[in-house]
Amino acid sequence: MFSNLFLKSFRILLLPFSILYWAGIAIRNWFYDRGYSKSATFGLPLICVGNLSVGGTGKSPMVEYLVRLLHEQFKTATLSRGYKRKTKGYALADAQSTALEIGDEPMQFHLKFPEVPVAVGEERIVAIPQLLHDRPDTQVIVLDDAFQHRAVKAGLNILLTDYSNLYTRDFYLPTGDLRDLKSGARRAQIIIVTKCPPDLDTKKRNAIIAELKPLPEQEVFFTTIEYGQLYQIMGQKVPPPSLDTEVLLVTGIANPKPLEKYLLQYCKSYNLQSYADHHIFTIDDLKDIRRKFDDLDAPGKIILTTEKDAVRLSKFSNEIADWPFFVIPVRHRFLFQQEAQFNARVINFIKEFTPQTSTYGKKK
Structure with missing residues (x-):
C-alpha cells in the first residue's frame, strides 16, 4: 500500500516531463495529420492491433484471436517489433528461432500457429515488403502493437483500452501510461474495452461508450479475460x-x-x-x-x-x-453477444479490400 502511494506521488512529480512528452507526440502527430509526414499503404489488408498506453491491454491474446479467426480462410501472417529481443532488423521465424532472437510474444505466436508466418522488424514500413518477398502468397498481415507507428497506415485499426484504466482517464508518460494522444483514438475503426468484469451490465457499458465518445463510424466492443x-x-x-x-x-x-x-x-x-x-x-x-x-x-x-x-x-x-x-492460457471472450458482429467486421474488411490503394514506393 505504502509503495503504491509512493509510486503515485513520485509520478506526479514527473508532470513537467509528461508535458514535454505530450508536446513531442502532439507535434509528431500534427505532421502526419497535415500530410507533411507520409503514411505508406500497401496492396493487401493490414489489420493493426494496438493501444494508446504502455502494455497490459491484451494485445497478444487479440492477435491470437485474429489469427485463429483468419488463418484457415486467408493466408495470414503476423508482424511484430520483437520487443526485448537480442537481435535487430527483420527476421522471419523458423524451426531454429528462439525468444531471444525474435521476442517472447512472436515466439508464442510461432509455437501456437507453426503454419502461420511470424515476422519481426522494428520498422514496419521496411519489414512488410521483406515479409511479402519471403511469403508472396500472404493475403493479410496482422500488425502487433503498431497503432502508434504511423509510417504505415493500416486499413483496419483495432484499439484496445483496459476497463480499469481507460485512456480517457489516463495521462501521458511518465506521470501516466499514455504514449500517444488521446485524440489518436479517432484513427481506430474498432475500439475494444478489454478485461471487463464478466458480469458487466448494460448501464455500465453505455456509460463507458458515452465516456469514450466514439465517432459515428466507430464500433465499440467489450471483452473479458477467459483463462483456459x-x-x-x-x-x-x-x-x-x-x-x-x-x-x-x-x-x-x-x-x-x-x-x-x-x-x-x-x-x-x-x-x-x-x-x-x-x-x-x-x-x-x-x-x-x-x-x-x-x-x-x-x-x-x-x-x-x-x-x-x-x-x-x-x-x-x-x-x-x-x-x-x-x-x-488466456483468451478474449466478447460480452453482450458481440463476437459474431466483431468477426463479421474483420472478415468483411478483408473481403471488401481494394488493392489499388498501395502508396508504398511511390514518390510524394
Whole structure:
C-alpha cells in the first residue's frame, strides 16, 4: 500500500516531463495529420492491433484471436517489433528461432500457429515488403502493437483500452501510461474495452461508450479475460492441481492483477514471484524461484506461469526438468453477444479490400 502511494506521488512529480512528452507526440502527430509526414499503404489488408498506453491491454491474446479467426480462410501472417529481443532488423521465424532472437510474444505466436508466418522488424514500413518477398502468397498481415507507428497506415485499426484504466482517464508518460494522444483514438475503426468484469451490465457499458465518445463510424466492443485449462509443457509430470494445491505464480507481464484475482477463485492461496514486463530470465532468477518454491510447506504444490513467460523460461528446460511447471492460457471472450458482429467486421474488411490503394514506393 505504502509503495503504491509512493509510486503515485513520485509520478506526479514527473508532470513537467509528461508535458514535454505530450508536446513531442502532439507535434509528431500534427505532421502526419497535415500530410507533411507520409503514411505508406500497401496492396493487401493490414489489420493493426494496438493501444494508446504502455502494455497490459491484451494485445497478444487479440492477435491470437485474429489469427485463429483468419488463418484457415486467408493466408495470414503476423508482424511484430520483437520487443526485448537480442537481435535487430527483420527476421522471419523458423524451426531454429528462439525468444531471444525474435521476442517472447512472436515466439508464442510461432509455437501456437507453426503454419502461420511470424515476422519481426522494428520498422514496419521496411519489414512488410521483406515479409511479402519471403511469403508472396500472404493475403493479410496482422500488425502487433503498431497503432502508434504511423509510417504505415493500416486499413483496419483495432484499439484496445483496459476497463480499469481507460485512456480517457489516463495521462501521458511518465506521470501516466499514455504514449500517444488521446485524440489518436479517432484513427481506430474498432475500439475494444478489454478485461471487463464478466458480469458487466448494460448501464455500465453505455456509460463507458458515452465516456469514450466514439465517432459515428466507430464500433465499440467489450471483452473479458477467459483463462483456459492449465497444461504442463515442461518439468516433472504431476496430477492436475486441485483447490488444495499451493501455487507459486511466476510472472513477467505488464498487468498480472487479473490473473491474481482469478487464482483466488481457483485455489485457496498462492505466492507471487513477479518480474518486469518482458523480463529476460536468468539462472539467478531460476535459483530464486526454486528457493521460494522449496519454502512452500504444502504436500501438493506447483509453479504456474503465463504462456508468454513460459516461452522465455523454455531455454532452461534442462534445469527445470524435475519441476512441476504449469502454464495457463488466456483468451478474449466478447460480452453482450458481440463476437459474431466483431468477426463479421474483420472478415468483411478483408473481403471488401481494394488493392489499388498501395502508396508504398511511390514518390510524394
